[in-house]
Amino acid sequence: MSVLATQKGDKVILLGFTGIRLAEVEVSKATKKEITVIKSDGKEMVFDRETGIQTNTLEGKEKYANKIVHLSEDPRLGKKDEKLKDKPVKKKATPKKAAKKKVVEVIEEVDEDDEYEEL
Numbered sequence: 001m002s003v004l005a006t007q008k009g010d011k012v013i014l015l016g017f018t019g020i021r022l023a024e025v026e027v028s029k030a031t032k033k034e035i036t037v038i039k040s041d042g043k044e045m046v047f048d049r050e051t052g053i054q055t056n057t058l059e060g061k062e063k064y065a066n067k068i069v070h071l072s073e074d075p076r077l078g079k080k081d082e083k084l085k086d087k088p089v090k091k092k093a094t095p096k097k098a099a100k101k102k103v104v105e106v107i108e109e110v111d112e113d114d115e116y117e118e119l
Helices: 079-084
Strands: 011-015 021-030 034-038 044-048 067-070
Touching (some): 011 034
């Protein structure tokens, strides 16, 4: 499913201009040319239906416009990972480095001349 087939109530992924995933939002309004979503702070964002790029940006800041993609086109997942799209992405645990043990060899020198005298 693409942004072209997105309808009101569908979930979309909001991407920053750099491509980083910002949020998962619900479509509040969908027309033939535009898709509208409302951010968590209440601000309305309008996107072009064909390109998925934000249209209500400040003048001169168009190159910093956000983008939306449909949830099925999540950039974190590959094509063969479609069954994993409902599962959260887990971080891989990094193995801890083993502490190196220091071996200290104690050499005790004994002089044969120094014998204990009995009292």
